[in-house]
Amino acid sequence: MTALLEVEDLRVAYGKIEAVKGISFSVEAGQVVTLIGTNGAGKTTTLRTLSGLLKPSAGRIVFDGKPLGSVPAHKIVALGLAHSPEGRHIFPRLTIAENLQLGAFLRSDKAGIERDIQRAYELFPILGERSKQAAGTLSGGEQQMLAMGRALMSQPKLLMLDEPSMGLSPIMMQKIMSTITELKAQGTTILLVEQNAQAALSLADQGHVMEVGHIVLSGTGRDLLVDESVRKAYLGED
Amino acid sequence: MNELPQQLANGLALGALYGLIAIGYTMVYGIVQLINFAHGEIFMIGGFGALTIYIWLPSGVSLLVAIPLMIIGGAIASVAVATAAERFAYRPLRGAPRLAPLITAIGLSIALQQIVWGFYPDAKKHKSFPEFSGDAFKITDDLLIQRADAFVLVLAPLCMLALGFFVSKSRSGRAMQATAQDPDTAKLMGVNTDRIIVMAFAIGAAFAAVAAVAYGLDKGQINFEMGFILGLKAFTAAVLGGIGNIYGAMVGGVVLGLAESLSIAYIEEIPGMHQLGGGAWSNVWAFVLLIVVLLVRPQGLLGERVADRA
Secondary structure: OOOOEEEEEEEEEEOOEEEEEEEEEEEOOOOEEEEEEOOOOOHHHHHHHHOOOOOOOEEEEEEOOEEOOOOOHHHHHHHOEEEEOOOOOOOOOOEHHHHHHHHOOOOOOHHHHHHHHHHHHHHOHHHHHOOOOEHHHOOHHHHHHHHHHHHHOOOOOEEEEEOOOOOOOHHHHHHHHHHHHHHHHOOOOEEEEOOOHHHHHHHOOEEEEEEOOEEEEEEEHHHHHHOHHHHHHHOOOO | OOOHHHHHHHHHHHHHHHHHHHHHHHHHHHHHOOOOOOHHHHHHHHHHHHHHHHHHOOOOOOHHHHHHHHHHHHHHHHHHHHHHHHHHHHHHHOOOOOHHHHHHHHHHHHHHHHHHHHHOOOOOOOEEOOOOOOOOEEEEOOEEEOHHHHHHHHHHHHHHHHHHHHHHHOHHHHHHHHHHHOHHHHHHOOOOHHHHHHHHHHHHHHHHHHHHHHHHHHHOEEOOOHHHHHHHHHHHHHHHHOOOEHHHHHHHHHHHHHHHHHHHHHOOOOOOOHHHOHHHHHHHHHHHHHHHHHHHOOOOOOOOOHHHEO
16 A cells, blocks of 8 residues: 655755655554654655745655646645644634634535534634634643644645643643544544654554654654663663 | 815725725735735736727717726736736746835836837827716705716715625635635635636736726726826835735825825925925825834834724
8 A cells, every 4th residue: 555645865055955755654544653853854844845835856756646746736636635733824814723723725515614614613612612713822832733624624644743741731732632632532643743752652543753854764653762862862761 | 165174085096096005915815925016017008908908999989988998808808917917927936035026017117118109109299098978967056076086986886895894704805814814724624726816916916907998987087107107106005004904005196195185285385495385295195104104103003903904
C-alpha cells in the first residue's frame, strides 16, 4: 500500500538559509505521525511547505497520489490536506460560526456543512455556546479548539496540527491532547508537530526527531519515548 | 433666512462624494496595506469613460437613459485601469519594501494623468459634461437640493448598503474579510487571495466611477487633473474614518464634507488675512481637521469598530 503522504528528500530555503535540509518521511492513512524537535529544527517550515505557503527548493511531495510541489496554497486544501497553523491564526474579527464556515470555504453541500459545524460544537461545546461571538475574544485554548475545528471543516484526508498545545495551561493542554486522541480513534489521519514531546509521542504511531533541518531519529512513538537520547534532549531527563 | 440647513445639505452631498472615492483607498489598504495614490486618477478615468459613452450616444438622449450607461462605461474604464495597475504595477512588488509600491503608486498617478492629457481628444482643456436641466428640489424655504446633489445623496447610501451586504453576507465578501485579517490563513482555507485583491481594486474603482459621474453632473465639466485634489480629500476621509473600515470611509467623507461646507459658511474672516476669507480656506480646514483627528484619535473615528473591517 502506498502512503497517503510521501515526502522525499525535501529541502526548503529562506533566501540563502536552508531551513529544511533534505528530509524524507511518510504518513499512512489512519496514522498519527509526529515531528518533534527544538525551535528552529524546521518542523513548522515543513508543514508550511506541505500546505503550499512555502515553495520547496528541492525534493518531492506526493499526497494521495498527486505531486504537490507547484500547487498553489489555495488549491491544496481541496485535495484533502488541512493545516491548523502554529499560533492558531483564527480570524479574530469574524465570529466563531463564520470561522468554521470559512473552513468549509470550498464545499458547497450546505446541509453537510451545517452538520459538521454541529459536530465541531459537540467536540468543543464552548464554541457552540459562543458561536456568534468574535473569535478574537476567545482565550488561547478556545482559539486552538476553533483552529482545529475549522481545519476539520474541510473534511480533510490528512489533518496537520502545528503546535496545538503551545502557550496553553496544563489543563487546556490535556484537553487538546485528549481531543487529538479522540480524533485518532475516529480514524483521522494526523501529522502533528508538537513541542510537548511526551504527549505527542504517547499518542503517535510514528515519530521523527528533527534537528536543524534534518530528521535525526525515527521510530514508533513508543520506541522514541524510551529512547535514551530522546529522553535526555526532549523529555527533560538526565 | 437660516443658512444652516442648506450648508448641511451641501456638506452631506460633498461628503457622500468623498466617501464614494474613499472606499477605494480603504478597501485596498484593508487587504494589501497599500495606499493606492493612483486612485484619484482611477476616479478621473471613470469620468472620462462616462463622458466617452455620452459622446457616443445620439444627441438629445434623456439623461435618465444616459446616466446608467455612463456609469457602466465609466466603471468599465476605471475597473480596467485599476485591475491592470494591480496586475502589472503592484502585484510584482508584493513582498517588496513598503516604499516601493508607494512610489510606484505616485508614479502611476502622474503617468495616468499624462496619458489622458496626451491621448484623450482635446483633454488639455476642461471637457464639458452633461448637466441636469430643471430646477432644484425645494424642500423648505431655507433648503434647496440641486439635482446633482440629490443624485449623489441617493446613490451613495445605496452603494454602501450593497457593499455592506456583499462584505458581510456573501461568500466572496467573507473571503475578503478573511484575506484582510490573515492572508496566509485565508489561503489555507482555499481562498484565492490574488482574486480577492483584484476584487478589492475593482470595487473601489467602480465606486470611484459613480463618484466621477456625480462630480461631472454637479460641475458640468471634468478635466484630467481633477483626481489629484479629490483623491487627496478622499484619502483624508478614509484616514479620518479609520482606514481599512468601509463604513469609516463614508463617515470620514461626510465629516469632512460637513466641516468644509460649514467652515466656508461660518468662518468668514481670519484676523489679519481678510483678503482670504470664506471659500479660499476650505482645504485648509479639511486638513486641519485631519491633523486634529490624527492627534486625538490616530486610528480614525471608526478605527476600533473592528467587526466591520474589510
